[in-house]
Amino acid sequence: MTPLFAWLFDTLDERLGLRAPGRKVANKVFPHNWSFLLGEIALFSFVVLVLTGVFLTMFYRPSIEPVTYNGSFELYAGTTQPAAFESILRLSHDIPGGLLFRRIHRLAAHLFMAATVLHMVRIVLTGAFRRPREINYLLGIGLVTIGFAAGFTGYSLPYDSLAGTGIRIAYSELLSFPVVGDALAFWVFGGDFPTGDVIPRFFVFHVMVLPAMLIGAITVHLLLVARQRHTQFPARGIDGHRFVLGKPLWPAQFAESATLLLWIGGLLAAASVLIPWSDISLIGPYVPGEVGNNAQPDWYMFWVEGALRVFPALEFSVFGIMTISGPFVAGILIPGLVFTALAAYPFVERRVYGLRGDWHVLTNPLEIPLRAAFAVGTFGFVLIISAAATNDILSRMTGIPIEVFIWVFRIATVVLPPIGALLIYRYSTRRLERSGRTVAATEDEAMKPYLFPGPPTAESMARSGSQPED
Amino acid sequence: MTGPSTEGLEVIERTDPPPSQINDSIVALTAVGAAISGIVFAVTLLLGGPVLLYGSAMAAALLLLAVAVRRYFTAKYPDITAVEPRVPPAAGAGEEPITDVESVNPRRSFLGWLLAGAAGVLGLSLAAPVASLGPSPGDTLRRTRWAPGTRLVTGDGTPVRPSDVAAGGIATIWPEGDIGHERSSVVLIRLNVEPQTPTNQAWVVDDVVAYSKVCTHAGCPVALYRERDNALFCPCHQSTFDPSRGSVPTFGPAARGLPQLPMGTDDDGYLVALGDFEAHVGPALPRGM
Numbered sequence: 183m184t185p186l187f188a189w190l191f192d193t194l195d196e197r198l199g200l201r202a203p204g205r206k207v208a209n210k211v212f213p214h215n216w217s218f219l220l221g222e223i224a225l226f227s228f229v230v231l232v233l234t235g236v237f238l239t240m241f242y243r244p245s246i247e248p249v250t251y252n253g254s255f256e257l258y259a260g261t262t263q264p265a266a267f268e269s270i271l272r273l274s275h276d277i278p279g280g281l282l283f284r285r286i287h288r289l290a291a292h293l294f295m296a297a298t299v300l301h302m303v304r305i306v307l308t309g310a311f312r313r314p315r316e317i318n319y320l321l322g323i324g325l326v327t328i329g330f331a332a333g334f335t336g337y338s339l340p341y342d343s344l345a346g347t348g349i350r351i352a353y354s355e356l357l358s359f360p361v362v363g364d365a366l367a368f369w370v371f372g373g374d375f376p377t378g379d380v381i382p383r384f385f386v387f388h389v390m391v392l393p394a395m396l397i398g399a400i401t402v403h404l405l406l407v408a409r410q411r412h413t414q415f416p417a418r419g420i421d422g423h424r425f426v427l428g429k430p431l432w433p434a435q436f437a438e439s440a441t442l443l444l445w446i447g448g449l450l451a452a453a454s455v456l457i458p459w460s461d462i463s464l465i466g467p468y469v470p471g472e473v474g475n476n477a478q479p480d481w482y483m484f485w486v487e488g489a490l491r492v493f494p495a496l497e498f499s500v501f502g503i504m505t506i507s508g509p510f511v512a513g514i515l516i517p518g519l520v521f522t523a524l525a526a527y528p529f530v531e532r533r534v535y536g537l538r539g540d541w542h543v544l545t546n547p548l549e550i551p552l553r554a555a556f557a558v559g560t561f562g563f564v565l566i567i568s569a570a571a572t573n574d575i576l577s578r579m580t581g582i583p584i585e586v587f588i589w590v591f592r593i594a595t596v597v598l599p600p601i602g603a604l605l606i607y608r609y610s611t612r613r614l615e616r617s618g619r620t621v622a623a624t625e626d627e628a629m630k631p632y633l634f635p636g637p638p639t640a641e642s643m644a645r646s647g648s649q650p651e652d
Numbered sequence: 653m654t655g656p657s658t659e660g661l662e663v664i665e666r667t668d669p670p671p672s673q674i675n676d677s678i679v680a681l682t683a684v685g686a687a688i689s690g691i692v693f694a695v696t697l698l699l700g701g702p703v704l705l706y707g708s709a710m711a712a713a714l715l716l717l718a719v720a721v722r723r724y725f726t727a728k729y730p731d732i733t734a735v736e737p738r739v740p741p742a743a744g745a746g747e748e749p750i751t752d753v754e755s756v757n758p759r760r761s762f763l764g765w766l767l768a769g770a771a772g773v774l775g776l777s778l779a780a781p782v783a784s785l786g787p788s789p790g791d792t793l794r795r796t797r798w799a800p801g802t803r804l805v806t807g808d809g810t811p812v813r814p815s816d817v818a819a820g821g822i823a824t825i826w827p828e829g830d831i832g833h834e835r836s837s838v839v840l841i842r843l844n845v846e847p848q849t850p851t852n853q854a855w856v857v858d859d860v861v862a863y864s865k866v867c868t869h870a871g872c873p874v875a876l877y878r879e880r881d882n883a884l885f886c887p888c889h890q891s892t893f894d895p896s897r898g899s900v901p902t903f904g905p906a907a908r909g910l911p912q913l914p915m916g917t918d919d920d921g922y923l924v925a926l927g928d929f930e931a932h933v934g935p936a937l938p939r940g941m
Binding site for chain 2: 429434447473475
């Protein structure tokens with residue numbers, strides 16, 4: 183430590199008593215695996231989102247009042263535009279750094295969603311959701327949900343043509359709730375679509391309510407990780423049930439995280455220079471009664487969009503008091519079922535295999551046939567139905583009529599996930615049978631193949647290449 | 653070496669980095685490069701330079717600093733692998749009350765529930781203002797702005813005669829005085845085939861027919877007219893309608909046809925509505941059809 187830094191630390195230590203807890207924190211051991219960085223990438227993307235978002239908020243106008251754009255961008259100079267769209271034109275073309283920060287913000291949102299979703303997939307595949315981490319797992323599912331809401335409201339704020347289409351469909355989704363749909367849609371939108379209230383309200387959600395929820399949930403998420411300690415992959419010679427193997431926070435993990443943050447910032451900036459992300463000036467503002475081709479949402483909404491596209495025509499009344507419609511089943515029930523299944527799975531797995539006690543060591547999903555089947559079935563379904571959201575583009579690229587693609591996707595979404603789940607279930611069951619194993623009920627039983635007698639030592643680490651004494 | 657104590661961190665592997673002139677040079681070069689790139693970013697941005705320039709400078713600064721930080725730490729500190737005991741959560745520990753003050757009133761249980769219940773009721777009551785966020789829908793969604801005698805006008809307010817609609821042509825039309833009211837938008841089409849049921853022939857004027865433009869699936873504008881099969885097509889979710897047969901859905905997720913606008917002409921020969929749509933436009937309504 184440099185003298186200055188040491189002096190600062192001593193000054194604080196004398197007043198706050200930092201040395202002992204500081205030492206404990208610095209010594210905290212972090213297990214190492216590339217997939218453990220996914221959550222960190224999400225966290226750092228969120229940091230970038232907050233920093234760039236504050237800058238953008240200084241210029242954005244949450245209103246659809248018509249105003250005249252008087253800036254330097256010739257395509258729109260002198261034209262009347264919704265204030266939200268006009269403020270983004272000004273931000274992008276007349277404010278130094280505005281376009282760059284807007285692109286970085288948009289790109290960081292994509293990275294945040296991608297890293298969050300992949301992080302969740304990793305947790306599901308490896309079983310990091312098992313007791314005692316069920317609460318943090320459910321909190322994580324909540325974070326993904328809030329992430330969707332934050333992404334969607336952010337996508338809507340520019341009030342460009344695509345945003346208008348997204349808002350329209352969101353309104354229709356609320357309207358599709360049986361019995362209460364119209365009241366619900368009016369409640370959220372402040373009246374009949376398109377109202378002047380939707381942009382100010384989405385703005386409040388996007389810059390205040392949802393970020394506050396995200397910050398709160400992320401904080402608790404991390405505190406729980408610190409409190410319950412990391413899971414880790416099995417290592418020969420290490421009793422992972424009782425010991426964490428890894429590198430201490432200071433300096434190894436600190437250096438890695440600091441580097442990762444800088445890499446993310448740098449790569450986002452580089453990609454924002456090279457690729458004109460989200461340049462709405464070419465899409466144009468929302469115009470009532472108009473919608474363009476290629477009306478795709480952001481990729482993380484593809485699965486809902488795809489479900490709306492392939493779900494067959496359905497609309498029926500139940501006793502004349504409520505209507506069940508395709509948009510409700512495809513846009514509300516199906517996503518709701520996927521999230522419910524994800525939230526419920528840890529408890530199902532524990533019950534089905536009669537698991538007991540706490541679990542800290544990750545497992546290959548092929549060791550747990552039900553989990554392998556669940557992951558292939560659920561994520562396979564989401565992937566295929568996401569692909570269905572591109573059916574119009576596929577049709578135009580191949581010249582094959584769109585009706586063909588819709589039928590292909592209708593069949594594929596129903597048939598392929600169960601077949602995939604069944605195949606992987608049989609494969610992993612036979613894989614266990616071949617080696618004469620069953621799914622272990624306790625972690626001590628599961629750890630047996632990895633253990634040598636006694637606590638982990640340098641010697642046992644060195645012998646890690648040898649066969650386990652079973 | 654003894655095993656790790658259950659008290660704290662135990663180092664089980666340690667590699668000390670050798671002193672490296674090359675590494676020091678890399679740290680120095682990348683750190684200076686990061687600082688210079690940062691200055692280039694600031695100066696070009698403030699001078700109004702192109703995004704390409706200051707954006708690249710920003711990217712370079714962050715990436716160079718990343719390399720510098722990484723190299724600095726690897727050269728300065730040993731690479732340590734350690735184990736730490738998982739301390740089982742002390743569930744059930746500390747069962748004694750937070751203070752030594754014990755309740756002496758046997759009825760505290762009932763009063764406690766009463767207090768919690770009262771607080772809950774108050775909390776719910778305070779949520780009442782949330783209802784102010786939206787007006788009551790009433791029958792708003794069953795009505796549009798079309799009334800008997802309302803002229804059909806284009807986006808710039810021009811009234812339309814049947815002869816203005818070209819063969820195979822399609823136009824977006826609004827009720828006069830309510831341009832931009834999305835739920836009232838209609839498409840005007842000159843049919844090039846004989847209209848069949850369930851098209852209401854009485855509302856077809858010189859082969860020109862008007863349908864609601866709001867898709868009955870998810871409310872997108874049914875914006876495209878596909879000539880190869882004379883179909884109205886919604887670009888959002890590919891609902892397809894046949895305008896020569898009352899715009900019944902022929903493919904895709906829409907379950908109901910687009911309502912046909914009761915239409916005739918006024919004394920000046922302009923197209924006018926004879927009344928509001930007979931069926932509700934747009935997506936399904938939550939109670940009954």
